[in-house]
Amino acid sequence: MKPQILQKTALALLVGWYAANAAAYSEQGQAGNTKSWESAEYLKDWGLTSMNASTAYALGFNGSGVKIGVMDSGVLLNHPEFQDGRIHVVKTEGAYSKDGVRYPDAKFGFGGLNKEQPFDSNGKRNFDKNNDGNFVKGETFSIDGGWHKGINDAHGTHVGGTMAASRNGEGMHGVAFGANLYSANTGGTDNMTYGPNQDYEFFLQGYSQLAANGAKVINNSWGSNRRVNSAFAGAKGYSTDSASNYQWKEITEYGVAMMDIANITETTNEKDVMYLKDRGEAAKAYYQFATQREKSFLDAAYEVAKEKGLVQVFTAGNRSLMAESFTRASLPYFRPDAEKYWVNVTGQRGGDGYPNDETPTNKWWSKYYDYASGSYGAASSDIQIYNYAGDAKWWTIAAPATNIYSAYVHIMNEDDYGAVNNDNYGSPIYKSSGGTSMAAPHVSGALGVILSRYPYMSADQARDVMLTTARQTTLRKGLEGKPLERWETEQGVPSNVWGWGILDLGKAMFGPGQFLGNVNINLNQNDVWSNDISDKAIKARQVEDQAEAATWTTRKAELQALMQNRAGATAEEKAEYQVGLAREAARNERAAQGYVGALTKNGAGTLTLTGNNSFTGAITVNEGQLSGLNQSLGSAQQVIVKQGATLEVLPKAEITKPSENGFVTETLTSTAKTVTATVEKGGRFLLNNGIANVNATFADGSILVPNKFDEEILPQLQQDPQKVVSVQGSGSFVGAENAVVEIPRTYDFLTVKNESNANTLKVTVQKKALASAATTENEATIANTLDAATNSPAYQNLVLGTEENARQAFARLSYDEDLAAQQHNVLNGLLLRQQLAQPGAVRAQLNTGTQIWTSGTFTHFSTDSLSSHAYNQLVGIDATIDTNKHLGVFVGSTQNSHKIDRTSKDRAVHLGLTAEHRFNVLTPKIGFIQSWGKHEQRAEFAQGVKSHSQTQNVFAELAYTGLKGEHFAIEPYAGVSYMHIKNKGVTKGEVQLKDNNRDLIVTSVGLRPSIPFAIGGVQLNLLGDVAYHRFHKDKAAEGSLVINNQGVANLYGKELKNVVTTGVALQAQFTPVLSMKVGYQGAYNHDTKANNVNAELRFSF
Template identity: 50%
Template structure:
């Protein structure tokens, strides 16, 4: 929704160069400059390095402190955000790096309606016959964009000539345009942007006339694409002409409006006159008028776009970002932005955006719209937040420079240009882009928490120099700092501050985080406490109104709607009552959260997993801290952390104050004793734990070098029940003990414990451990020294090659089982074959799991398809060949240790010497593999490397076939030998080099095959089984030589293959003399390995 500034600024001189588009030629040259390679000048930690000319093209990025996020490495990368608007011009230079996508909107209209009910007043579709007239856009005043129920629609999110304007391109640019050294760039220039098309231009009014199903399909397509934020800047305010009966009109008077807080005068609306003129926009001068506007969406019995937006938000967990409207001094935001007032369950997924003024040079700009060309920064413009303040934020809305489409020149119509535009339409995409960056910053937060973090970190003080510097934003109101304003909502978007944690808790902030993080913002709960006063007032008013409505025998449609939404508001208030109007924190997951702000939230802190570390002043305001089973709590004496600045990262050291921390450590919960921690009031329950805080590497190295030396860690305070707590080691290679336990002092000691070799569990791990301990000056030794047991296990797993050894063993078993499947492929009888040729297909799927403790449980999934031909030789012998393809994945948890594409070829034959049968064969298998290999140790990280493998299998088996009985039952005892030669390519990167040794395995087998033949409904069936014991001989243990950069070389050995029991149970059906189908289960078992699979066989005899 663009701002209509033509009247507002008609008598003001424009700034030179403002609102002037770049030429189409310039854009074409930019697009054609593919040879130009952009080199990013931004440096980690240095905010000024990100503030390039491209960055400064949008003063909004300066206002929202975006360079802080960029300097921390966050730009929306890996995040998907969506826009519903008038299409994106995909040929624009700003959208050429593969991050911009469109979605399809396909379906049928759900009702009769129109896109442009105010076309006669100039808000119509583009005139397709004459889109440009007198150098201006030309709209058709006689076309309302009517659609009929049941009519089909089919479109995508790209810009469509004759249908769309430049609005969606401009908005999309602000959200996610490329940072490439030219033009401008979007807020989330690393995000994936998905575009849906409204099917029109920005003249579409956002009233009940817009179709439910059209927007449902569009919003759903965006959600299906993965977008968790949808920007809605599209459309225009409703007019009296097409609104509800009795609607009031809005007619502004423009003049110099005093802004006393800044000692300036702003040229803006000074009076919002009340009219009834059909051409005027509706005037939501108070909540009563806002309610009337809402009733039109719910009393007709037909759903609209608003229901579609609401349903996708609450059902799909998507944040809908809407614009407040472009009517300065209007007391309420328009209906779509205000929806959570009427449907409170949408509040967690809704954001209303109002406008903030500024210009190039912000915050010390010089603007023609301020008397005397003073700075225009930080003045609110357009619709006020009003009763929507709890989900409203202000963002840059004036003179926003972004991508655009040429629409006023017939010769270059539709070409890519740049242009400045204003309005809340331009404010909203700053917010949507910021949400994308915040999502990347906090992958562990839910979407409501992402939203809450953005809102509660909004800036409520001005950055203006001179008068008003550092003071509250103009017209903030009397409710105080931290409480949303009726004018501004939460304040001005501050993306930089949002990088450092929430600013407030608005209830229970329940997070599951499996990574480490630090929140340095000051976290309060002043807003939710204030909301109680509003809720109490609303509850009293509703009680009286509810009684009056209940006294009526018949309610009007509007009164029924009022009863519905007020009941929902009553339930929402009850939920806040149940939470106690306080901010609280619940921590789950394995990660560690450090709190470093001067926090004042008063609710409970519950720790169910991972660790919370905090300065005294960061957590002492909490009414109760509860550490539950699996959780850890640590109070810090001091903390040093880094933040970005104009000159690079700067370190801040902050000491704990003297406020008292009260906590209860429950069974299974741990208190981590930090040296110097003080003013503690702790209660320990039976089964609670004590752990020592982490020491520096220098301290640990000193302890490791001096096994008799102890490091004592002291904390002071009150420790009730501390004797009930057990000491648990914090480290894998150091032991912890109680030294002093008293009412006011708690001391633990740390001392050298088990060696790395003693902690390692497998032969390969122990080999690696010996190598590390032989190099105490190495970086890997230093990284491992402070590891806990889980981290130490991860190091051992990364460098022991155990996963690859397990994969090799599983592959050996798979090769053996493949040979068995070929041996057990019974051919047709001579009497059933006319030509002596039989074609067969064999498909198998199997899973092999290794259950020993070395590095976790490895699962191997193998899929194989073989096709072969049998040739009869005489009456009782045969020979055959086959080829096949397959796929094998060796997985540890959710990650693939080895992934492989397989190819097989083989020959085989049976020699019949009744009653003896001899089976012979050979199989060659090639495995095109990618193996997971460690490539970094601080932190541990992996890459996939190509490392092919091959196996040659040969088998010989002798069986006795003379045990056949008249009832169709037979037994076939057998003995066999299988030889497997396997070879694995070497693997190397800059950190490790692994040379695998070839293996020669033999498998001696003895078994028996019972079977019984019978018929059912005329179909010949054979039920059969194969039960065998298999003994491995030869190179049962896989081995390799590994060299680690900085350590040296060692030999590694994996787990030894153990003897296997194998079984096959199946049934075969002969549907005709020539066509047979078989299905069987195959399995292999030892104490560590389990293999289960299914074979399906099809054969045709000719």
């Protein structure tokens, strides 16, 4: 697993976001440090503390890159919280689709603002009882999402602030302070009711514009609960207007009591709020929408959500003890296909200092009593308020709903802001407000942050993450970890009061908490889900579905009978029938799925699971890689690995999370939980050493991949080339021995074997000898030396390489050309020695005292692909001691040029002595040559380096001179020479060329014919020489390479076993003291050829 995926993502996002805003505000928040994000601005909204938002911010997620929408009474664009370019308005334009009103309850004081006098003499909002906001079918409308004086109240500004107000050091900041917020206008105030009276076309255009601009979430806090006046026929209500409705209500789980609606008396008063006391009343409220012939705002919200795949967030309603949420929030109960696109938000109490807030004692309707201390002012934290989740529990979440501080518009007398008048009306201020209207934007903002955390998720998948990570326990002091009050179900199953529980944005950063069916993730990045993932809720829903199905069977038959009767069913019964069929279809779909949490992994990225998971459905890996601990994968029915996909079971994993002091890393170890897997043809199983409790079936053509090949396996082989490295795990396996082993790339010098059996997955890796790539003995020697030099960089690289890499390395270390060049130099010395000898009979005629001579020779040598050129220049003196004795001395130099793909040069200087003594017909000759050489190294490893050598050459010859006549002479001879060659070593990098001594003996036999003749008075001699030479002792040139002070490679050139030399020359004596000779020499054996031309000038005195 990659342990710091979230940390790296956090840093990248933080840099991008805050670089753009650095000029305006210097962010003090630090990556990984939650406390650093909990600034005074953060603490202004206690809801951020409750929802653990600082964890998300410390990870780098704040909604950046995500677009969220709000449908409400406009956003005050000149408010300081909306000045960083992230707040946008959309224009709602079109024509009304029906006749209707915005404010059906206007006569009770819940109408639109009085356009002539929007505030009264007391500075209060002046709602016009005669302004019902009527509209006519075909009438055009056009309004943008900004705040409009005389039309809008401050509600939309407050909601927008909670969602996305800037983190700029002023006032407060929104949950998703990095998101782009798009605002659409309802065209009214919060007095607009959520009823069928609202126009379909108006809201369709508004929602569509938000969607067209990319909003993935739309917050709907706008509007008020319907009253009996505008409710369905026969609706009952209850009053909340007087103190008589409030009594002490005990919260026994927390040991406190609160003043709240305690007892409800049903009324038929038109002004009272519609009372949804049970599912039946909630259904009647929905049928009011379903039975009218015209669509409403609900249809618009539903259609846009389905078409665009976005999430609509609605409020449950602001009525305590009401068993059901209002229709807009509970719509998916009646239209089940809307569920994945819907969120219902109920209220959570709290205040400044959460979770240990102190409540006011001077307001009778908000008074709390602590039984333990016997005093008022007890904390209100984590007490549910307003409408229960009811049948909407499967898509309900609770969020901060009381004392919420946010941006506001000055439209009435406010504490600390002075009396309102025409000058300050509409100016930006801040204010605390309450209600589910304040809870919903916490949820919508949180969804924006979650979508920035999971850019690969759809909006409904982000919704599921939020719901399934909700907190179902309290943070109240002394009760931490206890279930929330009135939590009537087991943990993990939604409550009729709370729904899924309290929004926990921090936990949502670490993956889903449950799978609510099959979760299909298309992941093209790497991610880690460390939350414990269960499927407890979907299993509990099966029980509910079965009970409902039993009831529906009877009711379905009744409704069908009614509709078959000529009298027919009522409109409500028809609506009930359609709802029943839709719910039946939804149940059947869940039943077909199996009521299990399952995971399908698509996309090229790697998803790592590290939680102690308990979901029971299958995991299908279609693409990319799925990694997990045993306890993360073992509860699944099985893991199915498709062609091209990879499964990895982890022995351990590191999880990095933020804390008050910075990132903290925890190491988790796999448990004994058994993982069951099937690896299909072309699927991969990534084998980690030490895994256990894996039951896997491998199909023919499946692939077994030893993990951490480069990080763990190769270093072991590099250090110990004789070692057999194995990667293995235990369990129960079928077909594993036939799986194809795959390693990251081709390694020609590694032998990889699958040694798996029924109880063991095992891959062994062993290094092959580098010599397997050698094509010559010297390459094999170099290869064996490299194998011994395990610390050598050259060796380290070759273990990872191919045969071609090895051949390149052999070429770099090859000394063959230098060895061949040495042989050329030996032959050059042999030819020089041959030139120094002349036929004795002829020389006797020429020698008339002391001679000074000089000679030049140009020779071309070729051996295999090496070509050399040698130029020799000698100057000498031959002195006659007496008639039969001669002594010579000479000096000279040689320059050799050797070439294949580049040219290198050798240079040498020579000092020599020769002597001969004629005895009648026998002439012995002896000589000595001392040479000093300087050589450019041809080997690639030593390019640019020069070495030195010394050669001592002692030679002797015995010639027979008795075969001669007046016009012809032939001189047989035999000779022997001894050469001692000392080459000095050089060092470059990790390679050292050692000093080398070579002893070479050459025995020779030959004939030197000569024919004297004269032309035009010039005495001429045609000279010849043909000889056979045999080499003894160190016939091959040798070089010893030391690699990294570990291994020695003794390299040898081709042996010089024998060679034939030939020569022909024409000597002319122009005067008694001046002679000149020009000639040709050659040397030949089976793989070397040499040809030279030479000239000599002699002066006798």
